[in-house]
Structures are given as C-alpha cells and as structure tokens.
Amino acid sequence: xxxxxxxxxxxxxxxxxxxxxxxxxxxxxxxxxxxxxxxxxxxxxxxxxxxxxxxxxxxxxxxxxxxxxxxxxxxxxxxxxxxxxxxxxxxxxxxxxxxxxxxxxxxxxxxxxxxxxxxxxxxxxxxxxxxxxxxxxxxxxxxxxxxxxxxxxxxxxxxxxxxxxxxxxxxxxxxxxxxxxxxxxxxxxxxxxxxxxxxxxxxxxxxxxxxxxxxxxxxxxxxxxxxxxxxxxxxxxxxxxxxxxxxxxxxxxxxxxxxxxxxxxxxxxxxxxxxxxxxxxxxxxxxxxxxxxxxxxxxxxxxxxxxxxxxxxxxxxxxxxxxxxxxxxxxxxxxxxxxxxxxxxxxxxxxxxxxxxxxxxxxxxxxxxxxxxxxxxxxxxx
Numbered sequence: 001x002x003x004x005x006x007x008x009x010x011x012x013x014x015x016x017x018x019x020x021x022x023x024x025x026x027x028x029x030x031x032x033x034x035x036x037x038x039x040x041x042x043x044x045x046x047x048x049x050x051x052x053x054x055x056x057x058x059x060x061x062x063x064x065x066x067x068x069x070x071x072x073x074x075x076x077x078x079x080x081x082x083x084x085x086x087x088x089x090x091x092x093x094x095x096x097x098x099x100x101x102x103x104x105x106x107x108x109x110x111x112x113x114x115x116x117x118x119x120x121x122x123x124x125x126x127x128x129x130x131x132x133x134x135x136x137x138x139x140x141x142x143x144x145x146x147x148x149x150x151x152x153x154x155x156x157x158x159x160x161x162x163x164x165x166x167x168x169x170x171x172x173x174x175x176x177x178x179x180x181x182x183x184x185x186x187x188x189x190x191x192x193x194x195x196x197x198x199x200x201x202x203x204x205x206x207x208x209x210x211x212x213x214x215x216x217x218x219x220x221x222x223x224x225x226x227x228x229x230x231x232x233x234x235x236x237x238x239x240x241x242x243x244x245x246x247x248x249x250x251x252x253x254x255x256x257x258x259x260x261x262x263x264x265x266x267x268x269x270x271x272x273x274x275x276x277x278x279x280x281x282x283x284x285x286x287x288x289x290x291x292x293x294x295x296x297x298x299x300x301x302x303x304x305x306x307x308x309x310x311x312x313x314x315x316x317x318x319x320x321x322x323x324x325x326x327x328x329x330x331x332x333x334x335x336x337x338x339x340x341x342x343x344x345x346x347x348x349x350x351x352x353x354x355x356x357x358x359x360x361x362x363x364x365x366x367x368x369x370x371x372x373x374x375x376x377x378x379x380x381x382x
Contacts (some may be wrong), residue, residue, distance in 0.1 A: 051075065057275070059298045064173070071173075077137050078167040079147055080298060081107045085165050086148075090156065101134075104167050108132050111169070114296055117267055121259045126290050130171040136163030174293060181283035183242060183249065186276045187335050189327075190232040191362055200231045207232045208359035211337040212330060214348055222344070229338045240342055252281060252288035254343040260336045264349040268303025270332035271295040301329050303353075310353045313361070327362060330354060 055062040059080035065073050081104055088097025111132055118127045139160050145151050194201040207228045209215040220228075230236050243250045263269050272295050273279055280291040309326045312318040318326075333349045340348060 057294075060169075074171040074173050076169040076171070078107070078169070082137075082164055082166040083147075086144075086160070089159050089164065090152075092159070101165060104134050104165060107167050108134060111167075111296065114269055117263065117269060118292060118295070121263045122256070122290060122292060127292050128171045128174055130169050133168045133170070134165055135168045137166045137168070138163045174291060183239075183281045183288075184276065185239065185273060185279045185281065185339075187233050187235050187273055187338075189274065189331055190334070191327075193232055193234060197231075197234075203228055203231055205359045208334075208362075211334045211341075212351065212359075213355050214337075214350070225341045229341050233335070233338055236338065236342060239339075243342060249281065249288045250343055252290070253339065254345055256281075256290045257336060257339045257343055257345055258347065261340065261345075261347045261349050264303075264333065264336065268306075270297055270302070270329050270349070271336065272297045272328070272332055273335050274328075274331060297328060297332060298325070301325055303351075305329070306351065307353045310357060313357065330362070 051063045051065055053061060054064050060076040060078050063075040063077070065071055065075070082100070084100030084103055085097060086100075088094065088100050115127060115130070139157070141152065141154075141157055144157065144160075190200070190204065190207060194204050209217070210220060210225060210228055226240065230240065239253075243253065260271050263271070271279075271292075278292075278294045280293065281288045282291055306326060306329045309318060309322045312322055313326060330351070333351050333354075337348045340346075
C-alpha cells in the first residue's frame with residue numbers, strides 16, 4: 001500500500017505523474033538491428049499478445065510475454081532446424097521444402113522423446129513442463145540476413161509469407177530466484193580458456209587425456225586432477241568452494257553427475273552445460289534440487305551422431321557444421337567428467353569414438369561457435 005499517495009489525496013495534492021515506460025533495449029547477445037527486426041516482425045504478425053525478444057542462443061530465439069495472462073510463459077523459436085525449409089521456399093524447391101518439414105517433425109519427436117528420458121533419470125520436477133509445436137513464424141529482412149549472412153530483395157522475401165515453419169517450444173517460466181538460494185552451473189570451452197591463459201594451455205593436452213580419453217596416469221592423484229579441471233574450467237573454482245563448505249550441495253551434485261553419466265552411457269544423451277541459464281541447483285526444504293532449464297544439446301546431437309561425425313573427421317571429409325557438432329558433444333562429455341572429478345566420483349562418460357582424435361585437433365582447428373554458418377551452401381544468390 002502506498003501511504004504517501006493516500007496522504008497526498010487527503011491533502012488535495014496532485015498525484016505524481018506516472019513513470020514513462022522504459023524503452024526496451026536489445027539483449028546483450030543480439031545485435032540491435034536484429035532485435036528491432038524481430039520486434040517489427042512480431043508486431044506486424046497480428047499476434048494478440050505483447051511478445052518481446054529476450055535472447056538468442058545457438059538454435060533458438062527466446063521470447064517473453066508481457067500481458068498478465070501469459071507473463072509466466074517462455075516462447076522459443078528454433079531457427080536452426082528451419083533452415084532447410086527456408087532454403088526450399090527461397091529456391092522454389094518443393095522437394096527440399098518437404099524434406100525440411102519432415103526434418104522439423106522428426107526434431108519435434110526427438111525432443112519429446114529426450115525430455116521423457118530426462119524425467120526418467122532426474123525426476124519430473126527437475127525438468128520444466130513444455131509443449132512443442134510446428135508453427136509459421138513471421139520473418140524480416142534483418143533476421144534473414146543475420147541467420148544466412150545474405151541480404152534479399154523484397155520480391156525474394158515475399159516468398160516467405162505468411163511465415164516460415166519452425167519448431168516452437170512453449171515452457172512455463174521457472175523463476176529460480178523466488179525459490180530460495182540458487183547455484184548456477186555453467187561453463188565455457190577450454191579452447192577459449194587456453195586462448196586467453198597461457199598457463200592453462202600448458203595442461204590442455206593433459207586435461208584432454210584425463211577427461212576425454214581417460215588415460216591412466218599414476219601422477220594424477222586427486223589434487224592434480226582437480227588442479228587440471230580448475231585451470232581448464234575457471235568457473236569450477238566457485239563450485240569447488242561450495243562443495244568443500246556445503247556437504248548437502250556436494251551430495252546433490254554428486255547424485256546429478258552420476259545420473260548425467262548414466263544417461264550418457266546408457267542412452268547416448270549428452271547434457272549441454274555451456275553458457276548461462278541451462279542448469280541450476282535450488283535450495284529447498286528437502287535439500288538442493290537440480291533444475292534442468294535447457295540442457296538438451298542441439299537436436300540430433302547424440303552418441304550415434306558423434307560416431308558418424310568423428311569418422312568423417314578422421315577421413316578429412318567433415319564440414320564446419322559437423323566439426324562444431326562433435327566439439328559440442330565432446331565438451332559436454334568433458335564437462336560432466338570434470339564435475340565427476342570435483343565431487344570425487346570414479347565413474348565417467350565413455351566416448352571410445354574420440355580415443356583416436358588427438359587434443360591438438362581441437363586446439364588447432366578451434367571453431368568460434370558464434371561464427372559458424374548454419375549451412376555451407378547458401379540459398380539463392382541475392
């Protein structure tokens with residue numbers, strides 16, 4: 001209750017003018033021109049709800065709603081799996097378009113199946129409730145240029161009306177901060193770490209042999225293993241401190257890592273812990289509970305895809321996208337194994353496909369994840 005405004009009313013003083021709404025600025029991970037293009041596209045779509053773009057990941061645009069009825073909803077539009085559909089539309093290629101739509105349906109089925117497995121391994125309450133659909137999404141010249149690297153004429157863009165079919169995920173927003181004390185678990189790629197820290201570069205090969213190929217070495221006692229992990233993953237220093245001072249958190253994290261190893265070895269599903277907002281631990285009356293907000297790797301990245309792509313790398317026939325895919329899966333395996341070191345768990349995710357790939361393959365040919373194009377062959381010359 002605003003007592004100041006009540007007092008003003010009784011005294012006959014005028015109410016203060018309402019605050020002007022703040023102009024919504026582009027999220028830090030999206031260029032302003034892309035943000036404005038997405039906002040314009042959604043406004044012109046005729047959608048009844050006030051949606052705004054809040055983020056862009058490796059495969060999704062993320063929107064929130066501002067109206068009261070839908071304010072607890074997160075709306076994710078997967079642009080990565082719509083690229084084949086887009087190419088078919090721009091090239092007037094019906095066969096390519098149909099194959100793209102089939103790919104979307106397969107992606108939808110794959111995601112639903114993996115979410116079911118996640119709940120089996122981690123519990124229903126750990127995985128957000130969501131619904132997946134295939135919907136026509138409005139596009140704009142700025143968005144198309146951002147995703148393809150090319151500009152198109154208005155005549156060419158007219159082919160994309162009334163929108164491009166896309167895989168849409170609707171989730172109920174998980175307000176972590178309202179649930180009590182929380183710990184976010186996120187990491188970066190060690191290849192980025194060694195590019196900035198020469199000291200970390202000196203143990204990069206040792207870390208690869210410890211966490212990926214799991215070579216046995218008598219010099220790797222528990223302290224040495226933790227030292228390797230902390231140098232390659234500087235973010236793990238805070239996690240290590242929390243583990244040392246909070247036995248309940250250590251036990252919860254240990255249980256989570258154990259299940260993450262099992263789901264990797266038994267189901268070939270690797271969890272994505274790179275970046276922010278994917279995994280949290282929340283302190284609740286029953287103890288620390290994991291919240292798997294967004295831990296699935298880009299679709300079709302699993303053990304079968306890993307074996308197939310690694311074989312192409314060995315033969316020198318891999319594309320940038322395939323090398324990026326392997327790197328993402330390899331880092332997922334490496335990160336879970338690093339957490340296993342921190343909690344003192346002897347089990348590891350096994351990836352025999354990577355045994356013959358030396359560490360310098362990744363250090364020398366490291367790909368900046370933000371610069372890789374979605375596809376080597378571009379649709380239509382602009």
